[in-house]
Structures are given as C-alpha cells and as structure tokens.
Amino acid sequence: MAIKLPIYMDNHATTPLDPRVLDAMLPYLRDNFGNAASRSHAFGWAAEKASEDAREQVAALIGASGKEIVWTSGATESDNLALKGAAEFHKDKGNHIVTAQTEHKAVLDTCKRLEKEGFQVTYLPVAEDGRVRPEAVAAALTDKTILVSVMLANNEIGTVNPVNEIGAVVKARGCLFHIDAVQGVGKIPFDVNAARADLVSLSAHKMYGPKGVGALYVRRKPRVRISAQIDGGGHERGMRSGTLNVPGIVGFGVAAEICRRELSVEGPRMLALRERLRQGLQSQISDTFVNGSMEHRLPGNLNISFAFIEGEAMLMALKDVAVSSGSACTSASLEPSYVLRALGVEEEMAHTSIRFGIGRFNTEEEVDFVIDLVARKVKKLREMSPLYEMAQAGIDIKSIQWAAH
Numbered sequence: 443m444a445i446k447l448p449i450y451m452d453n454h455a456t457t458p459l460d461p462r463v464l465d466a467m468l469p470y471l472r473d474n475f476g477n478a479a480s481r482s483h484a485f486g487w488a489a490e491k492a493s494e495d496a497r498e499q500v501a502a503l504i505g506a507s508g509k510e511i512v513w514t515s516g517a518t519e520s521d522n523l524a525l526k527g528a529a530e531f532h533k534d535k536g537n538h539i540v541t542a543q544t545e546h547k548a549v550l551d552t553c554k555r556l557e558k559e560g561f562q563v564t565y566l567p568v569a570e571d572g573r574v575r576p577e578a579v580a581a582a583l584t585d586k587t588i589l590v591s592v593m594l595a596n597n598e599i600g601t602v603n604p605v606n607e608i609g610a611v612v613k614a615r616g617c618l619f620h621i622d623a624v625q626g627v628g629k630i631p632f633d634v635n636a637a638r639a640d641l642v643s644l645s646a647h648k649m650y651g652p653k654g655v656g657a658l659y660v661r662r663k664p665r666v667r668i669s670a671q672i673d674g675g676g677h678e679r680g681m682r683s684g685t686l687n688v689p690g691i692v693g694f695g696v697a698a699e700i701c702r703r704e705l706s707v708e709g710p711r712m713l714a715l716r717e718r719l720r721q722g723l724q725s726q727i728s729d730t731f732v733n734g735s736m737e738h739r740l741p742g743n744l745n746i747s748f749a750f751i752e753g754e755a756m757l758m759a760l761k762d763v764a765v766s767s768g769s770a771c772t773s774a775s776l777e778p779s780y781v782l783r784a785l786g787v788e789e790e791m792a793h794t795s796i797r798f799g800i801g802r803f804n805t806e807e808e809v810d811f812v813i814d815l816v817a818r819k820v821k822k823l824r825e826m827s828p829l830y831e832m833a834q835a836g837i838d839i840k841s842i843q844w845a846a847h
C-alpha cells in the first residue's frame with residue numbers, strides 16, 4: 443500500500459480524532475443540540491444523559507467514579523483549576539507548593555502566577571533519566587505545603603514518573619496530590635487510587651478525542667475542596683461554570699472507552715513500533731543519543747539527539763514527517779528545551795533532538811519509511827557539517843575557541 447505523505451508522528455502535540463469518536467459526536471452536533479443544564483425538556487435531558495454517560499466512561503479509564511469528573515475546556519484549564527483552586531481554598535493551611543522542573547507549561551506558568559500572589563514554589567530537579575524521585579519530594583515537603591503537582595508522563599521525553607510512590611509520600615504528610623496525567627492516561631495503566639491522587643488533569647485531544655475538552659478528577663472520598671476559578675451558573679457542582687460542550691464531552695467519553703478497551707493490545711503495538719524505529723535509526727546512524735529513561739517511558743515516545751545536526755535543519759529536511767524538535771528555533775522562546783536542560787543534556791545536544799510521537803494510526807510501513815528518510819538526511823547534513831568533519835578527524839569540538847564576529 444502506498445504511504446500517504448506527510449506522515450504524522452507528533453502524537454504528543456495532539457492526536458487525530460478516531461473515526462469512531464467522530465461518529466459518536468455527530469448526532470450531538472446536529473439534532474441533539476440541547477443544553478445539558480435545561481431541566482424542562484427532552485433536548486436538555488438528552489444532552490445531560492450524554493454528558494453523564496461520558497463522565498462514567500472517562501472515570502472508568504482512571505478507576506474513578508463519574509461524580510468525581512469535572513468537565514473543562516482542556517488540560518491547561520484543568521491544571522489551572524487544580525493548582526489555583528487548591529491554593530486559594532487552602533491558603534490558611536499554608537503557602538507552599540511542590541512541583542518539578544520538567545512539568546508542562548500549564549503547570550509551571552500557573553505556579554509562576556501563584557508565586558506573584560505570594561505562594562512559594564519548589565521546582566524539583568530531576569535525575570538524569572528525567573524522573574522525579576519520591577525521596578526528593580519527601581525532602582521538599584514542609585508544614586506549609588498545600589499541594590504537590592507531578593506529571594504522570596512527560597510530553598517531550600515520555601518519561602513516566604513513579605506517581606504511586608510519590609503519592610504515598612505526599613499523603614503521609616497530609617498534602618494534596620495533583621497529577622497532570624495527560625500524556626499517560628490511555629497509553630499506560632493508571633489508577634487514581636493506586637496513585638492516591640486528589641486531583642488529576644486529562645485532555646481528550648491527546649487520546650484521539652476532540653480538541654477543546656478536558657477534565658479534572660476531584661476526589662470525593664475523602665472530599666477534596668478547591669475554589670472555582672470561573673464564576674457563572676454553578677455548573678459542575680460549583681467547580682466550573684459554563685454551558686457544557688456536549689459534542690466534545692461525548693467524544694471524550696468514547697475516546698476514553700476505546701483507550702480502556704484497547705490498551706492491552708495498543709500498548710505493546712506502540713512499543714513494538716517505537717522499538718522498530720529506535721533500532722532502525724540507531725543501527726543506521728552513528729552518534730545518536732536517546733534522551734530520558736528507556737525503562738520508564740511511554741511506549742510511543744522516542745526523543746533522540748543526532749549529534750552534529752541542528753534540529754531545525756533536520757525538521758526542514760524531514761518535510762514529509764511531522765515531528766518536533768527540542769531546538770530553540772522551533773519554540774517561542776530562545777532557549778532550547780527546558781526539559782532536556784533539566785536532565786543535564788548539553789545545549790548542543792538539546793539543539794539536535796527530535797521527538798517522535800508514535801500513535802494509534804501509525805504503521806510499520808511508515809516507521810520503515812521514516813527510518814530510511816532520517817538516515818539519508820542525517821548522512822547528507824553531516825556531510826555538509828564542518829563540526830562533523832572535525833569530530834571524524836579526532837578533534838575535540840569542546841576545545842575549539844570560537845571567534846566573536
């Protein structure tokens with residue numbers, strides 16, 4: 443079968459909508475357009491029923507109950523609601539929050555905002571494998587700590603954190619535990635009770651559902667209290683006002699259901715494709731370096747640096763494959779990936795990193811195409827690279843004194 447170009451391999455940024463999800467959504471974009479808050483007629487009842495069914499589907503994926511799911515516009519909002527909502531509600535208990543340097547910006551920028559408002563935030567460093575150590579969390583907790591926020595899996599390097607162990611540490615000290623589980627849920631097993639999580643952020647579009655819909659899990663037993671950040675009609679048990687995005691919520695529910703049913707088959711299939719890609723690239727290309735843990739890693743993630751090649755030159759050479767780079771020029775800031783820097787990856791190597799995110803709709807044929815294409819492009823780019831030539835001649839590049847100009 444002919445391969446359709448470009449190939450999408452950026453499934454950490456977003457995932458395509460599963461056609462089964464779209465089919466489930468369509469009736470709610472057409473005839474079943476009711477407002478789930480309309481109590482007086484069948485249009486409202488149908489919308490409410492659909493939203494409640496989806497609540498059960500999303501809850502089932504994480505071992506929760508439907509009543510613990512609060513619908514949001516996405517995980518950015520969920521992270522904001524979890525952190526700001528907990529900080530505001532519990533500010534009489536303390537003013538300290540613990541998180542990690544490798545968290546998503548939705549958590550880090552929210553923490554920065556809270557710092558401006560007088561909260562103190564500890565940004566834990568990570569080990570070379572990118573994981574947050576439970577002992578480091580334990581050491582950071584104080585009598586003033588309200589909340590600990592650690593992600594399940596990292597969006598750049600796919601590293602999976604020991605959230606169950608961290609949860610045990612956090613709960614032993616009576617603090618709240620928030621997990622940004624966006625990248626892990628649906629791809630690896632996750633259970634809110636095993637992790638002893640109080641608050642968990644989820645996003646539909648990272649698991650083959652639609653964009654613009656997410657959820658915040660808020661534990662009921664024992665009851666976790668947070669302050670609403672959006673005021674309005676008191677929807678979602680007062681935690682998040684606003685008319686529900688019913689088609690999106692229906693899609694999220696079906697996306698979660700599919701992930702739950704297919705996880706045990708899809709997990710190993712993703713892993714096999716990822717390993718095929720990694721082995722193919724590393725057998726054909728010298729001087730590569732995989733960033734992050736190989737052992738504790740999302741099955742579909744490969745973050746790999748190709749020494750002597752600029753990430754953006756590589757992206758341009760790889761027009762037929764949608765991937766992303768940890769290089770500075772591909773992001774809004776001028777710094778190379780802060781995640782890679784937090785692992786201690788050298789700036790030069792961070793600039794040469796490419797993130798492959800394999801997903802449900804990728805095939806073996808596509809992986810083989812990508813291996814061949816990357817191998818050819820790396821060879822060509824290195825042939826043009828004076829640094830590579832010097833390295834081949836045995837010159838230590840770090841010893842070179844660069845002239846200012």
Ligand SMILES: *Cc1c(COP(=O)(O)O)cnc(C)c1O
Nearest residue numbers: 516517518546548597624625645
């Ligand atoms: C994508 C992502 C988010 C943001 O989710 P949106 O639904 O796009 O707002 C938050 N955290 C992580 C880890 C993500 O990968």
